[in-house]
Amino acid sequence: MALGLSVTSALNLTLEGSVGSFSVGAGSDTQKSVEVKYFLTHVGLDFENGSNEEVLKHLAPVREIFPTVDLEFDEIMQRDIDDARVSSELVPYLLDHKSRDLVKLFPPIIVVVLPVKAYENKPADLYPTVITEVEMMPEGHEAQIIRSGAKGQEVFEFVQPLQNGKLYEHDLVRLRLNTNKSRLVIVDGQHRAMALLAVYRNLKQDWNDAMKAPYKDYYEEWTTNYIRKFELKNISLPVMFCTFPQLDESFDGEYNVKMAARSIFLTLNKTARQVSASRNRLLDDNDLIALFLRDTLSTIKKGDLHSGSTLEISNIELDQAHDRVKIESPIAISGVNHIYYLIEHIVLNKLEDVNGAKPRAGNYYLRTDLEPAAFRRLNGRNLLGADLADATSRQFYTSAAGDILTKEFRERFGNYIVSAFQRFAPYAAHSGAVYWLSEQLRSQANTRVRPILFEGQGIGRTFAAHTANLAAKIESQEFGADAPKLREILDRLIGTQKLVDESISKLKFERAERFLSNVSDKRALKTEEGVLHPRVVDFVNKLYDNILTTVAFQTAMIAGFFNELERANLERSKQSLDGLDTQTAFDGFITDINGFFSPSSSREFKRLVEVFQDTLEGEIREWKITPSNSTFRRVVYRGEMQPAQWPKYKYLILEIWRAAGTDLESSLTTEREKGRRQIFASLEQEYQKDFLTRNLKREENLTSSDRTEITNAAYEAFKKFLRNVGWLAADVPSKRALEEAPVVEDAAEAPVVEDESETWEAPEGADFEPDEGE
Incomplete structure (x- = not known):
């Protein structure tokens, strides 16, 4: 029963x-x-x-429901969440006494x-x-x-x-x-919801949960007594x-x-302006490039210390504010927009888009067809079959097709993207310093500073905005009798901000130490007290801020590597030769560029300074900087370094990446020589303009002697630049070799553009600011 x-x-x-x-x-x-x-x-x-x-x-x-x-x-x-905006705008809207x-x-x-x-x-x-x-x-x-x-x-x-x-x-x-x-x-309206939750939690004193506690500071001015007036x-x-x-x-x-x-x-x-392009790209299920992006970030996220790398997902800026190019988080080395951009160029570029050092042509967001380049790179037709391949594009694909192509992308490209961020010495120095700081704060059980830096990449700027908002409210006497208590809260916030700033300074100093860890004669870089000279640290920081963390440099380094490997392999296929092994080529590539960007002596450090800033004369600790006409910014590119100008950085990398004694060497030499001719032609034009301006002349009135003077001056600057990137005098091309090239092209010549609407809000790669007193 x-x-x-x-x-x-x-x-x-x-x-x-x-x-x-x-x-x-x-x-x-x-x-x-x-x-x-x-x-x-x-x-x-x-x-x-x-x-x-x-x-x-x-x-x-979401931040309080699922740990990221x-x-x-x-x-x-x-x-x-922009807690500063919630506290300063939305809570007052709810509690409007008027x-x-x-x-x-x-x-x-x-x-x-x-x-x-x-x-x-x-x-x-x-x-x-x-x-x-x-x-x-x-x-x-x-x-x-x-x-x-x-x-x-x-x-x-x-x-x-x-x-x-x-x-x-x-x-x-x-x-x-x-x-x-x-x-x-x-999934929508979390700022509005947070305003209501903040009022509720302050009434009920419900901030004790570990997932909620880091955000309590933003709402303390809304005291229980004040709220109950409404x-x-x-x-x-x-x-x-x-x-x-x-x-x-x-x-x-x-x-x-x-x-x-x-x-x-x-x-x-x-279409809402508040949502960044980086966040939309992270969530987009109708863009194959976004699928590859998420898989690449997942590979970083799944990594651990047993991989021999300290790279963590916190080193990638996930929500880039206002879609700006520049990395804002002090703990990030790259960003969603950076990686998305370079993946686009790996998958969708045509080899003719990049002509030596000229700006790259084309707007990649308009490219939706995967034929022929993307399918060739991903072996798409063989893996999907003809029928499924014909029905697959960048924006329309089945889950099965997406999974197959993502797996192939990961094996052919994605793992190398992650490896580049792990193995390139300056990036390894950064992620190692970030991990060091994280452990320092964890060991101190710092419940205020660590969440601001590590628990959400927008929290740092939000915290600063909140502190400023609260100070303005106290100044305007908005809270009347509660002002003394709010002053105590503000003082605590200012103290926390000071600790955050000190932590960032420690991070940057530790990063500089790691960046220069291979220098054999470190004493030359230090003060009499035995610590790195402040100007040395400042140079390293500017190198990261203005060069190494830019989308142009990272695209040049990673997409540029695959670009040149593909160029060499296509030429080999014409000769019925097997393709080059990617891992072997990549290992050699990393070794070569680390040799330049991880100086092993104070002399090499001085050369690095001259390539990216100016001439450093005498003892490094004296930091006597004199203007140089042979820096990257004066020889290779003198304008605003927009992302489309990344071939300029690729040219720089080709001067460093030599693949000596390998089957790749000849192809790299050919492309490097093309870039040199373009750069030198552009440099000559620049020197001629300057000569005409200084001497109040017109081009048609230049004498043979004038032209020789212009060419010699340009050549001397170019030759010194090549010496600073590591070429011996015997390996520097002669002036005649540069002038007698079959076709002299100008590296500044504008590319063919598919659409004029591709813009970025902020130029990147700005010149190093001169030090005070120079």
């Missing part, structure tokens, strides 16, 4: 509101759209309504009910099985039940009344949630809870809950 035992529901949060639906997904033949069943309600600070407090307990920004270190890149759905009786208008906060894996605090791909049935309610009416998970193990349940056979969509609908098997993830019952925000009932364990398509959540986020934010 069966026991008539009932199963207790695991649903512990009940909300009342209305329902609706919309669709997400590509809607293509290979990926049908998926219904989003949403539940619209409101959440506020009226605690007589029991569900309000329960929702506020479980609602949180535990997430893969396909699970990232939000950017850093209109305290008004209900404030906000767009809905969009929340996804995200299933989590059993025994793990990580997102699951699909919901437990979703069923739809009709039940008789205790109130005496029928209702449609949409439930995910068996009774007792539910994730969510919609209870929608039926009236005369029709579903009732408003007011009487209920959404019941199991907050133990799901997480309420904000009509809190009138503070209520609309919230939309989204589910995807089709995406359960029976779903056989390529979509999943995480992809659907990202689709909602991108749909809502793609």
Whole structure:
């Protein structure tokens, strides 16, 4: 005889509101759209309504739900919160004493009910099985039940009344949630939500959780006594809870809950100025380059100290503010936009796009066809088959095609991109110094400074903005009688900012120490007290800021390597020769460029200074800098170093990368000589312009003697530049060899541009600023 035992529901949060639906997904033949069943309600600070407090307990920004270190890149759905803006703009909007009786208008906060894996605090791909049935309610009416998970193990349940056979969509609908098997993830409106949460947490003193505590400082000025002056019952925000009932364990398509959540986020934010291009690229499921980007970042993220490298994902700036090129995080060495850009150039470039040292041609974001270059590089037709290859492009691809091409990209290119950031000596010095600082702060149990630097890459600038905002409020006496307490808070914030600045200074000093670790005669670089000379440290910092962390340099180094290897292999294929081994070529490449960028003596360090700044005469500790006409910026390129000018850096790298004694040497020599002719032609033109200006002459009036003077001056500067990058006098080409080239091309000549709309907000690679007193 069966026991008539009932199963207790695991649903512990009940909300009342209305329902609706919309669709997400590509809607293509290979990926049908998926219904989003949403539940619209409101959440506020009226605690007589029991569900309000329960929702506020479980609602949180992504940063407080899933530790970033535990997430893969396909699970990232939000950017850093600007807590300074929330505290200075959104909380005051909620608590406006001038209109305290008004209900404030906000767009809905969009929340996804995200299933989590059993025994793990990580997102699951699909919901437990979703069923739809009709039940008789205790109130005496029928209702449609949409439930995910068996009774007792539910994730969510919609209870929608039926009236005369029709579903009732408003007011009487209920959404019941199991907050133990799901997480309420904000995919849009997390700044609005954080304003409400900050007020709630200050009222309830609910900042003790380790995931919340780092952000308490931003909201301390909103004291409990101050908040209680307002009509809190009138503070209520609309919230939309989204589910995807089709995406359960029976779903056989390529979509999943995480992809659907990202689709909602991108749909809502793609055109919003607040969302950076870097964040959109991280989340984009309709761009094969973004897929390769996420896989490359995942490879970095999965790395550990056993790999022999200290490179960590914190060394990559994930949310680059305002889409600027320049890296802003002191602990980052590269950024999402940097890596995306160089991957585009590896996969989609045509060899003719890069002609020696000329600016590269073409706008790559317009290129969607993978034929012929991308498929040739990724062996796409053989791996996918003709039919699937014909149906595959940069923006339209099946999950299977994406997986196959991503795996091939990783093996052919992605692993080498990661290896470049691990093995290039200046990058290894940076990541080693960052790891050192992280461990220093961890050992000190520093609960304030470490989160600002390491827990979110936008937190540093947010913290500084918050400190400035609070100081302005105190100055304006906005808080009246509470001002003395706020002054104490401000003093503590200023003290924390000082500690942050000191930590960054320590990081930069440690980085300089590691950068110069191979110098045999280090005493020449140090003061009488035995520490690195401040000017030496300053030079190294500027080298990182203005050269090594720029998208142009990183594209030249990494995409340039593959560009030249492919050029050599295409030539070998014409001669029926086997292609060169990538790993062998890469090992030699890293050895050569490390030989220049990791000086082994004070003499080599001085040469490095002359290439990138000016001539350093006498003892290094005296730091006597005199102007030089043989620096990279005066010989190779004198304009603003925009990303499209990366072939200028590639030319510099070709002067360093020689592949001596290998089958690659001849091809590199040919390309290097082409670059030299272009650079010298451009340099001669520059010297001629200067000569004409100084002597008030016109070009047609130049004498033979004038032209000889111009050419000699340009040649001397060029020759000295080549000596500084390591060539012996006997290896420097003669002036005649440069002048008698079959075709003399100017490296400054503008490229053919496909579209004029590709712009970057900030120029990069600016000249080194002269030291004071020079």
